[in-house]
Amino acid sequence: MVALCASFCESILLSMLLLRSALAAEHLSAAATATAQCQTSCGGVEIPYPFGILSDSCPTEPVFEVFCNDTGNGVYKPFIGNIDLLSVDVQLAQARVMNRISSSCYNTSSQRMNFERWRMNLTGSPYRFSDSANKFTVIGCRTLAYIADQDYVGKYMSGCVSVCRRGELTGVTDGICSGKGCCQTAIPKGLDFYKMWFEESMNTSGIYNKTPCSYVVLMEASNFTFSTTYLTSPLKFNDTYGGKAPVVLDWSIPTAENCVEAKINFTSYACKSDNSVCLNSTNGSPGYICNCSEGYQGNPYLHGPNGCQGVVASVLAGFFGFLGWEVIRHKQRNKKQALLRQTDEFFQQHGGLLLLEMMKADGNVGFTLYKKGEIENATNNFNKTHIIGEGGQGTVYRAVIEGVAIAIKKCKEIDESRKMEFVQELVILCRVNHPNIVKLLGCCLHFEAPMLVYEFVKNKTLQELLDLKRSRRFHVTLGTRLRIAAESAMALSHLHSLPHPILHGDVKPANILLAEGMVAKVSDFGCSTIDEKTQAVLKGTPGYIDPEYLLEYQLTAKNDVYSFGVILVELLTGKRPLSKESKTLTSLFQEAMADGTLIDILDSDIVEEACMRVIHRAAALASQCLVVPGMTRPSMAGVAAELQQLALADEVQRCPQPQLVLEDLNIMEMGSTVSMWYDESKTRGAYSLENKAVLSIEFAR
Ligand SMILES: *[C@@H]1O[C@H](CO)[C@@H](O)[C@H](O)[C@H]1NC(C)=O
Numbered sequence: 001m002v003a004l005c006a007s008f009c010e011s012i013l014l015s016m017l018l019l020r021s022a023l024a025a026e027h028l029s030a031a032a033t034a035t036a037q038c039q040t041s042c043g044g045v046e047i048p049y050p051f052g053i054l055s056d057s058c059p060t061e062p063v064f065e066v067f068c069n070d071t072g073n074g075v076y077k078p079f080i081g082n083i084d085l086l087s088v089d090v091q092l093a094q095a096r097v098m099n100r101i102s103s104s105c106y107n108t109s110s111q112r113m114n115f116e117r118w119r120m121n122l123t124g125s126p127y128r129f130s131d132s133a134n135k136f137t138v139i140g141c142r143t144l145a146y147i148a149d150q151d152y153v154g155k156y157m158s159g160c161v162s163v164c165r166r167g168e169l170t171g172v173t174d175g176i177c178s179g180k181g182c183c184q185t186a187i188p189k190g191l192d193f194y195k196m197w198f199e200e201s202m203n204t205s206g207i208y209n210k211t212p213c214s215y216v217v218l219m220e221a222s223n224f225t226f227s228t229t230y231l232t233s234p235l236k237f238n239d240t241y242g243g244k245a246p247v248v249l250d251w252s253i254p255t256a257e258n259c260v261e262a263k264i265n266f267t268s269y270a271c272k273s274d275n276s277v278c279l280n281s282t283n284g285s286p287g288y289i290c291n292c293s294e295g296y297q298g299n300p301y302l303h304g305p306n307g308c309q310g311v312v313a314s315v316l317a318g319f320f321g322f323l324g325w326e327v328i329r330h331k332q333r334n335k336k337q338a339l340l341r342q343t344d345e346f347f348q349q350h351g352g353l354l355l356l357e358m359m360k361a362d363g364n365v366g367f368t369l370y371k372k373g374e375i376e377n378a379t380n381n382f383n384k385t386h387i388i389g390e391g392g393q394g395t396v397y398r399a400v401i402e403g404v405a406i407a408i409k410k411c412k413e414i415d416e417s418r419k420m421e422f423v424q425e426l427v428i429l430c431r432v433n434h435p436n437i438v439k440l441l442g443c444c445l446h447f448e449a450p451m452l453v454y455e456f457v458k459n460k461t462l463q464e465l466l467d468l469k470r471s472r473r474f475h476v477t478l479g480t481r482l483r484i485a486a487e488s489a490m491a492l493s494h495l496h497s498l499p500h501p502i503l504h505g506d507v508k509p510a511n512i513l514l515a516e517g518m519v520a521k522v523s524d525f526g527c528s529t530i531d532e533k534t535q536a537v538l539k540g541t542p543g544y545i546d547p548e549y550l551l552e553y554q555l556t557a558k559n560d561v562y563s564f565g566v567i568l569v570e571l572l573t574g575k576r577p578l579s580k581e582s583k584t585l586t587s588l589f590q591e592a593m594a595d596g597t598l599i600d601i602l603d604s605d606i607v608e609e610a611c612m613r614v615i616h617r618a619a620a621l622a623s624q625c626l627v628v629p630g631m632t633r634p635s636m637a638g639v640a641a642e643l644q645q646l647a648l649a650d651e652v653q654r655c656p657q658p659q660l661v662l663e664d665l666n667i668m669e670m671g672s673t674v675s676m677w678y679d680e681s682k683t684r685g686a687y688s689l690e691n692k693a694v695l696s697i698e699f700a701r
C-alpha cells in the first residue's frame with residue numbers, strides 16, 4: 001500500500017466501526033451468561049466483556065466486537081476493525097490501539113518531499129481519542145505539522161512546530177520535547193477523527209544530509225520519550241516503533257445518552273454487577289460507563305462471581321494503612337521544611353535582591369513585589385477555578401489583592417543563566433505606561449517560576465470578537481476594526497521603540513484584549529522576554545507566525561509586523577488565518593491582491609462603495625506587512641501612523657454600516673456561550689474548555 005503511493009498517501013484506518021446499537025442492547029443480558037463458552041483472550045491479549053470475539057461457540061454479539069485474525073503462520077492477533085488492539089482496560093474504560101506514524105522525508109533522487117500521511121476516523125463508533133492520555137507528537141528539524149478534525153473549519157485545528165536552530169542539533173536534549181527537534185501538543189475532549197498534514201514550505205530539503213525525515217503521530221504520551229537519535233539517524237523513530245505507535249481510546253456504552261436514560265430500561269442497562277455504579281461518559285461522546293463501587297473490584301458489566309467483588313478489607317489492611325499514614329505525615333513535614341528553604345532560594349535565583357536594589361536606586365515607580373502568601377491566598381493556591389487563560393508562556397489567574405482585581409501570570413520556569421536579565425527586563429517593563437498595553441503592576445519571585453502581576457482587563461479579546469462576528473452574532477463596523485488595529489499597532493510600536501526594545505513574539509487576536517469601550521490592550525508579553533534572546537522555546541501561533549522566523553529562529557521586530565499583518569487581513573476578510581488545507585489566508589490574500597480580486601475575499605459586512613478607498617489602503621498596508629523578505633516590511637510605527645489616519649478618515653465615519661446584531665447579545669456576557677471547540681489559534685496544557693485562551697494553539701511545548 002505504502003509502496004504504491006507516489007509522494008502522498010493517506011489511508012483511512014478505521015472507517016467502518018459500525019455499531020448495531022439496537023442489537024447490542026438486546027445481547028448484553030444474554031452475554032453475561034454466555035461468556036463461559038466465549039474466547040476471552042487473543043494473542044495473549046485479554047478481551048474482557050463488554051468486548052468479545054464472535055465465533056461459532058460464542059454466537060452472541062458483544063457491544064464491542066473484536067476480531068481475532070490469523071496474521072500468518074498461525075499467529076493470532078486482536079483487531080478492532082482493521083486496527084491492532086493492544087489491550088482493554090475495563091476500569092478506565094479505555095482501549096490501547098496502534099496508530100500509524102506519518103512521515104515526510106526528502107527524496108534525494110526525485111529532489112522532492114515524500115509524504116506518508118495517515119488519519120483515523122472513529123466517527124459513529126463508541127470510541128474517542130483520550131484527551132488525557134495522548135499527545136500530538138512531532139519530530140523533526142524543520143517541521144510544522146497540523147492536526148484537524150474532519151470538519152475543521154469552525155471546529156478543531158491545531159499545530160505543532162519543531163525546529164533545530166539553523167538545522168544544528170545544539171540545544172536538542174534527550175527526554176525534552178519543547179520545540180527543539182520535538183514538539184507535543186494536547187488534543188481537546190471528544191475528538192473522534194484526526195487528520196494531519198505538513199506545512200510544505202517548512203521542508204527538510206535544505207538539511208537533508210542531516211535530518212531528511214520528519215515524523216508525526218497522535219500517540220500515548222507516556223509511551224514516548226524523546227531521543228536525539230531520532231534526529232541523527234533518519235529512520236530510527238519509525239523503526240523503533242515499527243511504523244506504529246500506541247494511542248489510547250476512551251470508550252463508552254452508546255445505547256443510552258447518559259446514566260439517567262440508561263437506568264430507565266433495566267434489561268438493557270449495562271452495569272450488571274450488584275456493586276457497580278454508572279458514570280456518564282466524560283470524553284464528549286454520548287454514552288455511559290460502569291465501574292465497581294468503592295471498595296469493590298472486578299468487571300462491573302458482569303453478573304455473579306466475575307462482577308464486582310468486595311476487596312478483602314481486614315485488620316491487616318488497617319494496620320498497614322496506619323503505618324502508611326505515619327510515613328506520609330513524616331514525608332509531608334520534611335517536604336514543608338524543604339519548601340520553606342526553597343522559597344528563599346527562588347527569590348534569590350530570580351534576582352529578587354537585584355530587583356530590590358534597582359528599585360531602591362530608582363525611587364521606584366508603582367512596582368510591587370508581592371509576597372508568596374499573598375499570591376497563594378489570592379488564587380486559592382492556584383485553584384483551577386481562578387484560571388482565566390493559558391498561553392504560550394504560562395498560565396493566567398484571576399485574583400483580588402487588597403480589593404484590586406489583578407491578573408497573575410505564572411511564567412514557565414526560566415533558565416538559570418537568564419535570571420538576571422529577566423529581572424532587568426522586568427524593571428523596564430514595569431515602566432511601560434501606554435493606554436493600549438496591559439499594565440504590569442509587579443511580580444513575585446518566591447516561586448520556582450516567576451509570577452507577573454498585571455492590571456485586570458475584564459472584557460473580552462479580539463479573538464472572541466472575531467468569533468462572534470463570524471458566527472454572525474455581532475456586527476463590527478469598519479471604523480471599529482480600524483480603530484482596534486490602530487490601537488494595537490500603536491502599542492506594538494511603543495514596545496519596539498523603547499530604548500531597550502521589547503519584541504512581542506506572539507501577536508494574535510487572542511492576545512489583544514478589549515477593555516471598556518472596546519479599547520485595545522496588547523497583552524501576553526513579559527514572560528516572553530525571558531526567552532526572546534536565547535530562543536530556548538520557539539514562540540508563536542500557527543497562522544500568525546512569520547515563516548521567516550521559523551527558518552531563522554531569531555525573533556526580530558519584523559516578525560511582529562508580519563503577525564500584525566495577518567490580524568489586519570483577518571479584520572478585512574473575516575476569515576480565519578488557517579482555513580484551507582495547504583492554502584493559508586495570507587497566501588489567499590496575497591494572490592487576491594496580485595490578481596486584483598480583493599473584493600472577492602473581503603468581509604461583505606464592510607464592503608461599501610463609499611469605503612472602498614480606505615479598504616484598499618488598509619489592504620495594501622496588510623500586504624506590505626506580509627512581504628518576504630521581512631526587511632522590506634514597514635516598521636510598526638509606520639503601520640500605526642497609517643492606520644490611525646485610516647481609522648479617522650471622514651468617509652469611514654460617514655460610511656453607512658448596518659447595525660446588525662442578530663441576537664441580542666452583549667459581548668461581555670459571551671464568555672461561556674461562545675463555542676469553545678473551534679480553534680486555529682490555540683491549544684496547550686490542560687484543555688478545560690471553559691476559556692478561549694486555554695485553547696490557544698501552542699507551538700513548542
Ligand atoms: C428494554 O430493552 C430491551 C432489550 O433491548 C427491549 O427488548 C425492550 O423493548 C426495552 N423496553 C423498553 C420499555 O424500552
Ligand SMILES: *[C@@H]1O[C@H](CO)[C@@H](O)[C@H](O)[C@H]1NC(C)=O
Pocket residue numbers: 067068069079081082083
Ligand atoms: C479480521 O477478520 C475479519 C473477519 O474475517 C475482517 O473483516 C477484518 O477485516 C480482518 N481484520 C484484519 C486487520 O485483517
Ligand SMILES: *[C@@H]1O[C@H](CO)[C@@H](O)[C@H](O)[C@H]1NC(C)=O
Pocket residue numbers: 091092093279289291292294295
Ligand atoms: C473506576 O474505579 C477505579 C477504582 O476505584 C478507579 O481507579 C478508576 O479511575 C475508575 N474509573 C473511572 C473511569 O472513573
Ligand SMILES: *[C@@H]1O[C@H](CO)[C@@H](O)[C@H](O)[C@H]1NC(C)=O
Pocket residue numbers: 107108109110114
Ligand atoms: C524517490 O523518488 C524516486 C523517483 O520518483 C522513486 O522511484 C523512489 O521510490 C523514491 N524513494 C523513496 C524512498 O520513496
Ligand SMILES: *[C@@H]1O[C@H](CO)[C@@H](O)[C@H](O)[C@H]1NC(C)=O
Pocket residue numbers: 012015016121122123124150
Ligand atoms: C468518517 O466516518 C464517518 C462514518 O463512517 C463518515 O460519515 C465520514 O464521512 C468519515 N469521514 C471521512 C473524512 O472519511
Ligand SMILES: *[C@@H]1O[C@H](CO)[C@@H](O)[C@H](O)[C@H]1NC(C)=O
Pocket residue numbers: 111112113200201202203204205
Ligand atoms: C521547500 O520549501 C521551500 C520554501 O520554504 C520551497 O521553495 C521548496 O520548493 C520546497 N521544496 C520541496 C522539495 O518541497
Ligand SMILES: *[C@@H]1O[C@H](CO)[C@@H](O)[C@H](O)[C@H]1NC(C)=O
Pocket residue numbers: 086222223224246
Ligand atoms: C510502548 O508501547 C508498546 C506497545 O504496548 C510497548 O511494547 C512498549 O514497551 C511501550 N514503551 C514504553 C516506553 O512505554
Ligand SMILES: *[C@@H]1O[C@H](CO)[C@@H](O)[C@H](O)[C@H]1NC(C)=O
Pocket residue numbers: 002103105116213235238239242243244
Ligand atoms: C516506517 O515504517 C513502516 C513499517 O515498517 C514502513 O511501512 C514505512 O515506510 C516507514 N516509513 C519511513 C519513512 O521509512
Ligand SMILES: *[C@@H]1O[C@H](CO)[C@@H](O)[C@H](O)[C@H]1NC(C)=O
Pocket residue numbers: 258259260278279280
Ligand atoms: C449524567 O448526565 C445526566 C444528564 O446530563 C445528569 O442528569 C446526571 O446527573 C448525570 N449522572 C451522573 C452520574 O453524573
Ligand SMILES: *[C@@H]1O[C@H](CO)[C@@H](O)[C@H](O)[C@H]1NC(C)=O
Pocket residue numbers: 373374377
Ligand atoms: C489569607 O486570607 C485570609 C482571609 O482572607 C487571612 O486571614 C490570611 O491571613 C491570609 N493569609 C496570608 C498569608 O495572607
Ligand SMILES: *[C@@H]1O[C@H](CO)[C@@H](O)[C@H](O)[C@H]1NC(C)=O
Pocket residue numbers: 380381383384385
Ligand atoms: C477550588 O475551589 C473550588 C471552589 O472554590 C473548591 O470547591 C475546590 O475544592 C478547590 N480545589 C482545590 C484543589 O483546592
Ligand SMILES: *[C@@H]1O[C@H](CO)[C@@H](O)[C@H](O)[C@H]1NC(C)=O
Pocket residue numbers: 457458459515516517518668
Ligand atoms: C466591558 O465593556 C462594557 C461595554 O463596553 C462595559 O459596559 C463594561 O463596564 C466593561 N467592563 C469592564 C470591567 O471593563
